Amino acid sequence: MSSLPDLVNFERVALRYGRGPEVLTEATLDLPQGSFTFLTGPSGAGKSTLLKLCYLSLIPSRGLIRMFGKDSALLTNAERQAIKRRIGVVLQDFHLIEHLSVYENVALPLRVAGQSRAAYHTDLVELLDWVGLGHRLDAYPPTLSGGEKQRCAIARAVIAKPDLLIADEPTGNVDPEIGRRLLRLFSEMNRMGTTILIATHDTHLIDELDARVLRIEKGQIFTGKAI
Amino acid sequence: MSARSVHPPQEAALLPHKLRNVRALWVVLSIMALLACCALLFARGSLRLSEDWQSQLSDTLTVQVLLEDIQDWTPQTSLARETLGEVFPGADIDVLPQAQARELLQPWLGNTSLPDSLAVPGLITLTGPDLNQATAQKALEAAGLRVNIDDNTRYADELGRTARRFVSIGYVTLLLMLIAGLSVNIFATRAGLIAQKDIIRVLVQVGASDKFIARLFIRQALRRGLIGAAMGVCIAFLLWLGLSLLGGWGELGWTTLSAGLVDTLWLVGLGCVFALICAAAAGVTTIRQLAFERRRL
Numbered sequence: 001m002s003s004l005p006d007l008v009n010f011e012r013v014a015l016r017y018g019r020g021p022e023v024l025t026e027a028t029l030d031l032p033q034g035s036f037t038f039l040t041g042p043s044g045a046g047k048s049t050l051l052k053l054c055y056l057s058l059i060p061s062r063g064l065i066r067m068f069g070k071d072s073a074l075l076t077n078a079e080r081q082a083i084k085r086r087i088g089v090v091l092q093d094f095h096l097i098e099h100l101s102v103y104e105n106v107a108l109p110l111r112v113a114g115q116s117r118a119a120y121h122t123d124l125v126e127l128l129d130w131v132g133l134g135h136r137l138d139a140y141p142p143t144l145s146g147g148e149k150q151r152c153a154i155a156r157a158v159i160a161k162p163d164l165l166i167a168d169e170p171t172g173n174v175d176p177e178i179g180r181r182l183l184r185l186f187s188e189m190n191r192m193g194t195t196i197l198i199a200t201h202d203t204h205l206i207d208e209l210d211a212r213v214l215r216i217e218k219g220q221i222f223t224g225k226a227i
Numbered sequence: 228m229s230a231r232s233v234h235p236p237q238e239a240a241l242l243p244h245k246l247r248n249v250r251a252l253w254v255v256l257s258i259m260a261l262l263a264c265c266a267l268l269f270a271r272g273s274l275r276l277s278e279d280w281q282s283q284l285s286d287t288l289t290v291q292v293l294l295e296d297i298q299d300w301t302p303q304t305s306l307a308r309e310t311l312g313e314v315f316p317g318a319d320i321d322v323l324p325q326a327q328a329r330e331l332l333q334p335w336l337g338n339t340s341l342p343d344s345l346a347v348p349g350l351i352t353l354t355g356p357d358l359n360q361a362t363a364q365k366a367l368e369a370a371g372l373r374v375n376i377d378d379n380t381r382y383a384d385e386l387g388r389t390a391r392r393f394v395s396i397g398y399v400t401l402l403l404m405l406i407a408g409l410s411v412n413i414f415a416t417r418a419g420l421i422a423q424k425d426i427i428r429v430l431v432q433v434g435a436s437d438k439f440i441a442r443l444f445i446r447q448a449l450r451r452g453l454i455g456a457a458m459g460v461c462i463a464f465l466l467w468l469g470l471s472l473l474g475g476w477g478e479l480g481w482t483t484l485s486a487g488l489v490d491t492l493w494l495v496g497l498g499c500v501f502a503l504i505c506a507a508a509a510g511v512t513t514i515r516q517l518a519f520e521r522r523r524l
Contacts, residue, residue, distance in 0.1 A: 055432065
């Protein structure tokens with residue numbers, strides 16, 4: 001068990017959408033700094049909801065969430081934005097901006113952080129080469145295949161070297177070779193100190209790495225792949 | 228230039244330039260800017276017209292020489308003319324002939340003819356700079372004449388009041404048009420925020436601050452406002468120029484080059500203010516809307 005402090009800490013967190021039933025009931029979770037965690041569970045179990053809570057897109061109905069050591073309910077706007085800049089997110093539906101090229105989409109976190117284009121241009125082109133999009137820098141999302149969009153979204157999530165990377169089914173739309181390559185990228189990032197949380201159904205992906213596996217079921221979180 | 232080249236490509240706009248219905252918005256903003264410009268030109272023209280009228284009136288004195296006997300008409304009007312000539316050497320002095328002075332009374336009497344013995348007052352008009360009613364009165368009384376002097380103050384005051392009303396109407400209309408421009412931009416920004424919510428969601432997700440996002444909308448609104456204002460200012464300029472060249476509008480139009488130049492500078496200033504109002508409306512609306520959305524979470 002790592003002795004490093006937790007980057008993310010959930011204590012008996014519950015969440016319901018509107019007046020509906022609770023999607024999460026008593027979720028308790030900790031992500032130690034530098035850890036690599038897979039989150040698995042059946043469809044509709046609340047994986048995406050849990051991830052949204054992790055990247056501060058939702059506020060829990062009850063319970064306590066600590067992000068980078070701070071109570072998420074007490075964060076000021078500036079603190080919330082600063083924390084978001086330390087998190088890279090890859091979502092199932094990619095969330096690419098359609099009128100921006102692949103290059104521009106990937107550069108977005110760096111632009112928001114105020115970095116100059118000259119400072120990151122080489123790294124960005126290199127990263128896009130590495131994820132296999134080197135030939136599509138000027139292409140626009142509507143012209144990309146599902147796999148290319150996914151790689152673009154992953155490149156955007158990792159370009160700013162986040163402290164925490166959250167990915168929802170990151171290899172769902174790519175062929176096995178690219179999937180393995182992406183996993184190597186995550187693994188390498190983890191080795192460099194990035195905390196990784198990946199939600200996936202893909203048992204092969206989970207088997208590729210000796211990482212912690214959390215299972216979400218009936219609104220609660222358990223350790224291990226399956227009962 | 229390809230993004231792959233050694234030199235990084237220029238940063239693309241994060242909000243799309245070509246939005247649906249943007250032309251309709253430009254038309255609305257142009258019309259508002261045009262109406263605001265016309266209101267400004269009307270107010271400034273009214274001010275000029277009033278100043279012109281008042282200056283014309285302040286340069287004129289009308290003296291009535293009151294007579295006991297019609298036989299005194301010629302000697303007393305001549306004496307009054309000489310006295311006034313000494314007091315105001317630079318003024319033009321016109322004595323209305325007796326026959327014309329009698330004609331002026333005719334409308335008050337209908338078909339009845341004036342008796343020949345009626346002592347019609349002598350009428351003298353002075354035109355020139357630095358005329359003073361009190362000085363004229365004193366000099367004429369010292370010469371032994373009984374006179375009434377009208378320096379047109381009452382008429383000038385009435386004109387001034389009327390002109391001020393026109394100027395106020397112009398400025399109130401201008402203010403209303405600017406408020407309308409502000410409201411349209413608030414509405415357009417809200418619509419823009421809804422239309423571009425996917426982009427905003429991504430920006431928020433990568434840690435963009437509210438100010439960063441607001442700046443994008445401010446830039447967009449400033450551009451929109453500048454285009455609308457430029458169109459409005461150009462049309463207003465051409466409209467006023469056309470009216471001035473056609474004539475018949477007096478000082479309401481541009482009778483001198485300097486009036487045209489000063490008004491044009493005012494128009495350019497108003498255009499800039501219009502664009503700034505558009506930008507400010509977008510900025511404030513974006514910040515408030517983002518805060519509102521966050522509270523709704």
